[in-house]
Amino acid sequence: MQLPLTFVAGLLLGPFSFFVEANSVALERRNMLISANHQLNIKAVKRQDNYIQSKYSAVLNNYAHNTGKKHPWRTVINRHSKRGSNNTVDLEDVQHQALWAGKMTFGGQSFNVDFDTGSADTLVVPEAYDPQKSQTSKDSRQTFTTSYGDGTTAHGTIYSDNLEVAGLKATDAAIGRSNDHFISNQEAKSNQGIAGMSYPSLAQFPKDLPPFFETLKQQKAVDQGVFQFTLKAGSGSTLIFGSIDKSQFEGDLIYVDVDHSKGFWSTPAKLNGQDINAIIDSGTTLIVGPNGEVQSFISKMQGMKPMQNGPSGSTMYTYDCNMKPDITFTFGGKDFKLIDDATRYGKMGDECVLPIQGQDLPMKAWIVGDPLFRTTSIVFDTEKNRMGFAMQSSNGGSGGGSDGGSDGGSSDGSGSGSGGSDGGSGSGSGGSDGGSDGGSDGGSGGSDGGSGSGSGGSDGGSDGGSDGGSDGGSGSGSGGSGSGSGSGSDGGSDGSGSGSGSGSGSGSDGSSDGSGSGSGGGSDEGTKGSSKSHKGHAMGHVKGRAMGETSWA
Structure with missing residues (x-):
């Protein structure tokens, strides 16, 4: 999983929510x-x-x-x-x-x-x-x-x-x-x-x-005298200084x-x-x-x-x-x-x-x-x-954007996303089994608003909506046969507002129990909902304008 920032303070080492301090340069081929x-x-x-x-x-x-x-x-x-x-x-x-x-x-x-x-x-x-x-x-x-x-x-x-x-x-x-x-x-x-x-x-x-x-x-300046190249044919190439990212x-x-x-x-x-x-x-x-x-x-x-x-x-x-x-x-x-x-x-x-x-x-x-x-x-x-x-x-994931992007997917999913500093968009899609992160985040807007969309895999729905940005925006998505939407509200220049999103869907395997919603507030947090639908599963948060970075859990 690649973070879409040129310089990041934390790299995700697995599909769930724990971070380590790392220093990385995004590389372009x-x-x-x-x-x-x-x-x-x-x-x-x-x-x-x-x-x-x-x-x-x-x-x-x-x-x-x-x-x-x-x-x-x-x-x-x-x-x-x-x-x-x-x-x-x-x-x-x-x-x-x-x-x-x-x-x-x-x-x-x-x-x-x-x-x-x-x-x-x-x-x-x-x-x-x-x-x-x-x-x-x-x-x-x-x-x-x-x-x-x-x-x-x-x-x-x-x-x-x-x-x-x-x-x-x-x-x-x-x-x-x-x-x-x-x-x-x-x-x-x-x-x-x-x-x-x-x-x-x-x-x-x-x-x-x-x-x-x-x-x-x-x-x-570095904890260890090591550096790590991971160079991909598309986006998501990184050079990491001082530590090793095992998720690569x-x-x-x-x-x-x-x-x-x-x-x-x-x-x-x-x-x-x-x-x-x-x-x-x-x-x-x-x-x-x-x-x-x-x-x-x-x-x-x-x-x-x-x-x-x-x-x-x-x-x-x-x-x-x-x-x-x-x-x-x-x-x-x-x-x-x-x-x-x-x-x-x-x-x-x-x-x-x-x-x-x-x-x-x-x-x-x-x-x-x-x-x-x-x-x-x-x-x-x-x-x-x-x-x-x-x-x-x-993992087939990619993302981009100076102040925000989206998760590109996991082992069974693929996608891409980007969000510029004044707004952007992203998209993602689940794999054949939904994937642990496939399509969970349609993308996130930039610091001044944006939009995102996402879709679940054929065997499960995922997150219905995505963060609209710290100063307002909207997101929409679909999971399985259901759908969801979310919107953010203006909370001031520091992204301190709150928003909510919800999603529902049923997978092609017949699960009808798949809905979720979430909200967040404060200077660092944007909005993010989570949902389940048979094999599709995703949860997490998108940090807002004050942090200038995107992370997933």
Whole structure:
């Protein structure tokens, strides 16, 4: 179950009413390698290839500078590396990837960044951060140089300033402000930089200006030195700092040790039984391996064809879209099979594209990106130097809206909802058995009113109505063959009014006893009714304007 807020103070860990303190960033996925007609953009793939080459050449050079030794996986000096000094980081225009962006704030200035477990530094375009607009900004007198895939360079300055991310705060956190754009002006409207989350040995910045998560740890802003990525193909993707949300995955986490001396979030693994060194990289769109190892992997699969007119210097493959390739990673002895949607990345003509690419990488390792993240929930533990993997939970729920949304459903239901700060709407539907939360909340209005609707599943009704918003609104819904409605009344600017809702319905299994009503008042509470109808069951509350968040029980 996903909360629809960018930053939340509590995450629901199960289908009922208990909360724990957590800090989460809502992430948005952008597909930059696929055109509007679902065709793979070869030029964009080529730019991504250059970016991967440049990025990993840079961090390997940073490793050598920081440790005084060559990285054990380093094989060649990359053809794109034009590193002029030990303080150079290679970057490519990142607009053409599928990246996961969320919000950070430095010196009171907020912007979106791509959270990247494959690099260590935080870099932004010039308009994202202006040190002159911050009273807490400090010039470190340290500079950095960005080297692009085409050999051109740009320069910037490293500052330190107050950081806030996911409700967590730290002082003197490092941020590199580029004088030039390494992200296009168009893309910079939704993403202004990169926030690295690898180990400090891959950083270009000096040791007294560590990666931002290290700064949060050092200042005890997080309870635990862990963060958790759960990246979904639709809405509801989150990055959680300092705790683990067990509702995001099924079963138990399978932990594997990480050799932090290598700098990467990496581990020995198997891919369809083939031994690989896997670097788990949230900043990479595909799964990229050394050409020879990829060819060996492909030779054991049926129906794969080398892509014609693909990007030079790399190998990609297509297959009949009626096929369902079996791509399985093994971590700690447990298999994790990619979901069907993660086994294809766009099309070439009528053929689907396999999301596995061979490259002449500067190291003997595989870069495992987006497809694995969309299949599993991954915990990165900086204290015990380990990673935990588990299959994502299949709750099928989603929601959105800055001040309110709705529950998208539970294991047997699906739905979505949104509510803007000045009003919005939401909808939800129950699954075939109604679901424990399926359709229970049609949605909630924003702080100044909105509307919502919901429907129960075929075997049961659910909540007839939903919160209309703290300053008034309305909700309506149906459960089974019955119906319900609710309305809220204006209680003042703090949402202190009250409202009521009722619902009734009978399930298709013949239950005629299904009705419920509820009311709430006070500065924090909106209105919410609960109802039962055979297999449909839902209850809960929606907090009003004073709290600015939505929760379910």
